[in-house]
Amino acid sequence: MGGTLGKGGSWVVDHSMDEIPLSVSIGKSDLRHGSIASVSSSDPPPYDEITTSLYETPKQKRARKRSHLVAYTTMFVMSIGFSIVLSGVWPFLQKLDSTLEKDSLGLIVAANPLGQMVASPLMGLWGNKAGKIRFACLSTVTFFICGNVMYSLLYAFQDAGGRVSYWAMFVSRFIVGVSSANVTLCRSYLAGSTTLKERTSGIAIIAAAQSLGFVVGPGIQAVMTILVPGETYTAGGWIIWDKFTACGWVAAALGLINFVILTPWVFQEFNIAEKERALMQQRRGTDKDIKLPKPDYLPVVGILFSFFVSIFIFVLLETLAEPFVSDQYGWEEDKCMIVVGVSLSVGGLIAFGIFPMSGVLSKKFDERKVMLYPGYIPLMLGTFLLIPFAGKDIPIAVCYNTTTTMEPTTFSTESYDMADYRNQGILPYSDEDGETCTLGCPESQEWCNDVNQLPLPQLAIGYLIVMFGYPLVQSLNMAIFSKMLGPKPQGLWMGVLTAVGSLARVLGPLFVSAVYTMLGTVWTFSILFVGMVLAFIELHLLYRRLVPMNLEEIQGHDGPAGKEKY
Template sequence: MNPDHEHRDRKPSDDSISIATIESSMSSDSSTTDNTSPSASSRNSLSSREQTTDWTSIYVATSVGFVGAVQYSLYFASLWPYLQTIDPTASENFFGLIIATYSLAQMFASPIVGTWSNKIRSSVPPLQMGLVLMIVGNMIYFFAPVLPLPMTKKYVLLIARAIGGFGSANVSLLKAYASTASTGGDRSKAIAYVTGGIAMGLTMGPAFQLFFTPLGTSGIFIATNVVINTYTAPALAGIAMNVFGMVLVKKYFVEKHIGVPHKKDMEKYGKLPPYDRVAISVCYVTRFCQMFIVTNLESIGTPLAMTMFAWDRLTVVRNVAVAQALQSFCALMTYVIYIKFDLGKKINSKRALYFAIGGFIVFHLVTYSWPFLGGQLVVFNSLDILAANGTELAGCNTDHFNWCHSLTPVNVWLFYGSYVLVVGVCLSSFNIALNTLFSKIIGPRPQAAQQGWLQVSGGAAKFAGPLVISGLYTEFGPRWAWNIEIVLIVSTLVMWLILSNRMVPLRMPEAFAAYQDPNDPDLVKKSKKTKTVVPV
């Protein structure tokens, strides 16, 4: 058995330590070595086995994380018009249900995938299985108009997205791998790579629609009711990316877990202290808040733009894709700067989170449909639709929404400008800071289970968010959707401020100091007068 993997069977409940045991062991070591302190002896012993981070595998994990995450957002710009095209009976609520089902499947599968990975002591089979399931989901999505299933087409799309959601649960394994496959000094950068890949997949998904928009709705004819067009091409792109991911995992992904103590070290020096479960719970709630906001912005973004800005289907697909592309560029630049200048060694994660949460609050206040803005929406009703004789009408349908006349439109440039700049930068900062601090709170131990539950909290938000927000949007308009999100963001910020002293990395015994960066900005600060290291 590979000694690098022997630690992966340990359960969180075993993560207790007897300090006396460590001190006794260290004292025993020092008694046999002249002029060597116990802590120095243990550090030297552990450091002598320290390896370097395998960046090739980190890059592969980043790429596969991108592939898995992009499956979620790849369809946001085109799913709603595609759904209306193949099944006109589908409503905005059912659209929200389709998006939520993907997240529910991911939420259900994430703990199973983590348990499976720990049991077999490998991430590769779960990763490959997830990629296969996403391929199947994309194939069903593409052939939805012609599949001979005893149900309406909207339910076919629902099944397709559910299968894709099951497959995407493998993303949590990649974040756990980045935490355990890197040295203490490289951990923040490794996590930034993988979380950056995942975040870029989430944000760039709709931007890929730019490549498919020229196909139009007529597209390339394959067979009766089988067309490669602006609505179905994303499924083919998803299949291609999943195949690419399988090749990367097969040929270049090598599992190394150098960021956790070996079993023999644990036997010699004792076990790691337990992590702060309250702090971890705060991270779970924060992840829920983050994904609730992001999912809602993306899920109602297309219907909101069609209603508020009077864009037709093709226009909204193109414009939303452009906005997502620009936002993705801002997010990418944030990650590049973070990695290039190794900001994980310079910026405190809590302060980065405060900045990101504050940015989300600013975005919602700037894009809120304030009554004093003035102006009115473009409106139409069922009689106008009949008179149009098949021509698509754009705006707010007064027979469908009773708030069309009371809602004041937000300036389109202000809305998408803040969406691109504020959300683009803050979302990246949020992802890096939360995932980095989450890993440090747990400490140098296997994290697949905890990462799985972090994925569950995000999946719960992606499931509940579209259902709640699409319902509020349909009944009351976007104002109440914004109200709920503002309350959630502010509550999360208050929670962090109250529990700030507990949101710190695991305090490591001297025996395992080699697994933690002594200059970690989340852990220590240096006094200019005494040059001593004190906890923050």
């Protein structure tokens, strides 16, 4: 309690400091209203409790929690921007340019994560230098809106000749990818605006928001397909409203809403990390800036590797799903799209439900153990179950030249009974050369003749097990990574983390074409399983170093940080 001179020179009592203890070395029993705490108490309250009680009023805490909701919403909208076009991008490409082959799809799919990978470290550095994320986020959301509007106007490039419309789509998706680099800013902001006690739950929620966006995006495309079956021409015919462009306009509208909630009237920034450093200065009785230790780089790199591996398995399953079931079971295209779409949505919902569990479990158990055992073990087990060990033969696509003969033109040394294929539900289709072919693994993939079909129940069980472990690994990887960096601006490091995840999303389609197409399922999932095992082993070896930066006994020199000695 103190006082100031008011009007007329009167002494006015100031009660604004009544709730703030005069010493940080205080016991819980001394926290009385207006009391002067004893400096010599030997039972100080926990560090995290001191931080919040010293620096945050209930009103400020509510505003800080509201700012977290804005960060969660931004992550949700950015992930929708990536996923909303996934199921429609190939038919849209064919409509823009019917001469395009399927191998042209990979670059378009990779454009978004490529833009994010390039921009993420730069956005993180921008956030660090500025000390605030608002302007950087507003800039990226503007890119998001422009990229989706450009996607909706691609018909305007259709008559330009060459492959102008193709490259226009690439640019539009790349711009949206650049905009999604603001997930780096959201993660770094959350790391700086949460206490150690809150951080794991906060990062789990932000990961869940991103996962929910991946579920909602394809759903919007499905709804637009039903609601907008035809085409509507406006503005001289170059603005066309259909099921493809509608998704771009919906995404742009969501971006506009996101822009509004990032304005100062809704979004206020808070930095608990700065207050933590000020607290440490008080505890040491000095006004000099405390030099935090450097992060322990070896476990930081270890976390980055495990983060890459866990995202890679998810991206590979997402990318490989449709061609995999088409090859393995000889299903028609519509059936593949429906089954894969439903499966990915179910997996996304499972992940959305489990992400928050990481925060709950980490409050009861060591979060490193939660990451390794309920997290990595299901990932390894699920990946192992995707390796075919026994089963029926994979159906091979057999083509007939309907203009000359009805005898098989493929694998002429063997006899094929078309009735058998029809009885199995593997119906013939006609290709561009006038041949009629059964569905199944194409002749170019020679490994299909030597590898067993993966039983469908085994595939379903393996996929579900992976989706139970993936959310725990993802959220706790990010939480431990953030805690190891300590109370310092984390924009650049979060940019590196996001870039590593983007690299996995870029390499996923390339891995499918290079390894799966040439070598098959056994090699593909065996390599993934080995990667998971290596990540599990290296995290076990680094276990004692996967700890938060030691904020209780800062020594003021560089070196490995952590409460545990190793």
